Amino acid sequence: MTKHLARIFLLLSAAFLLAYYLPFAWHVLTARRARVPFVQYSDTGHGFLFTRYNISPETRDVSIRYTDAAGRAYERDAFEQMLPLTYFMQLEKNGAMPKTINGVKITPSAIRREMWSLRVRPDSLDTPAVPLYTVFETDSGRARLEMPDDYMRIHKNGRVEFLSPKTNKVLPEKSALYTEAFANAQFAFPVTALGSKPNPRKSYDEGIYIADANGQLFRLLQAKGMPRLARIADTAADPDAWRALRPRHIIINEIETRELRAFIIDDTGQPWLVTGKDYRLIKLPVTNYNPTTDSLAIRANLLSRLVLLQKEDSLEAVALDRNYTVLDRHEEKIESRDQQPAAKIAKILFPLRWWLVDSDSGYFGFYTKTGAACSLALNAILLLGYIIFLKLRRHNLRAQLPEYALIAIGGLCGLIAALLVPRVE
Structure with missing residues (x-):
């Protein structure tokens, strides 16, 4: 037995x-990896353009085709000339760079300053995180941000603690100062979402975005050692939209122009951008975005913004102008892993x-x-x-x-x- x-x-x-x-x-x-085309948008009137990669099943050699939305193929030089804000260095070298596009003066410095990107993947949202947060001093008098000597921890009962990693002890005075700041701001515990970028190598500090138990979003900064915690809806251009927002994920994205401040996914899975000095909320016009399975990317240049939504079996591209108004939209099917033989x-x-x-x-x-x-x-x-x-x-x-x-x-x-x-x- x-x-x-x-x-x-x-x-x-x-x-x-x-x-x-x-x-x-x-x-x-x-x-084999799905051959997803690299999508770009032409600001010179040629619409969506694609760099497509094909692999020969016999020799495994990779060939590259440059096409437009209608399937017309282009030589590399002609393709790059339709995308001057992407290939501006090559066009400058060739002497083919336009001086203006749609009445806007084009200079290399302006192109670099207005160029930014953001990519959000499912594994970047559903990932382990240590509940210790960096609070930068925004008014230190130094030209660059410096890493602080302590870290913040927020308890569910409303107590805020600052820990010294050198001594592994709580800093009581600073902890009491921040706990009082949260109480004065009428922050409802526990925290339901939090976003920060704990990297001093950035042009400025946007602070920490913290959503309370009621879904209200607060912004935490430190200036001259004192906490500044305020409800964003109280000062934003569209307070009603902020009060209705229920954040699930928050990604801080400090860029030099301060056009994009944060990326937010609400409790319904809808993605939002926080833009400009007045904290304007922009609802991204994508179809059926699922943050648990789909990848989302945003690429911006001097004249337009391109939003890319990649699902398991489809690719959606949406071109927006500087005011985030839809210019054009493209959708195509791609081979998913489950469809492969x-x-x-x-x-x-x-x-x-x-x-x-x-x-x-x-x-x-x-x-x-x-x-x-x-x-x-x-x-x-x-x-x-x-x-x-x-x-x-x-x-x-x-x-x-x-x-x-x-x-x-x-x-x-x-x-x-x-x-x-x-x-x-």
Whole structure:
């Protein structure tokens, strides 16, 4: 009896490990990256332009095609001339850089100053974070920001603490000062969302955005050692929109022009930009953005902004002017991983799969996935083949019931486990 129990344990262990390693090996050997085009928007009237990459299945050589939305192909030089705000260095070298575009004077310094980008991926949102926050001194008299000697921690009960990493002790005076500032601002605990950029290598400090239990967003700064905590809705150009906003994720993005201050995703998954001196809220005009699975990118230049939303099987591009009014929109289908032939075969070969690391999350977890319905037919064929194999070897068929169940459920992984683990008659 003990031998049979031990073998059942070995069978389950082997099948469990094979359900991880076999699909992983199959993916490494067969999967290929989706060929997503690099999308740009022409400010000279040529609409959306694409750099498309093709890989030869025979030689694996990569070829590049430059096309427009209608599919017309261009030579590289002609393509770059339609995008002067992107390839301005090459056009300057060729003597082909225009002096003005749509009445706006074009200079290299202006192009560099107005160029910024932001990219938001699912794993950057769902990732572990240490609840210690850097509060920069914004009025130190120095030309650059400097890292402080302490870190802030916010408790659910409303207590704010500052910790010294050198002594590993709480700084009572500063902690009491900030706790009082939160109380005076009528901040409702606990914190529901927080965003900051703890890097002194930036042109200025936007501070820390903190959402309270009521969804109201506050901005925390420190000037001359004193906290400044204020509700953004009280000073913003559109206070009603701020009061209705319920942030889930906040990303601070300090740029020199201070056009973009922060990127916010609310509790419905809608993305927003916080722009300008009056903290104007801009609702990004993208379709069905899902922050848990989709990637969002924004690229800005002197004349326009380009928003890119990449889903598993589609790509959406939206061109906006400086006032964030829609200029043009483009959508196209892309090949998802599940649509690849190797992925379809994997769904048949592996009725049960599991893994620990997911591309959409920064956390370790236990993720599972079932195969296609037709994998049950393959399981039945493998089970029948295994029974015939045992009969030809003159084994006791009734003694192999655990193997039958394992193959019926686990398919190929169960069959390999049954063949590897020695049988007990």
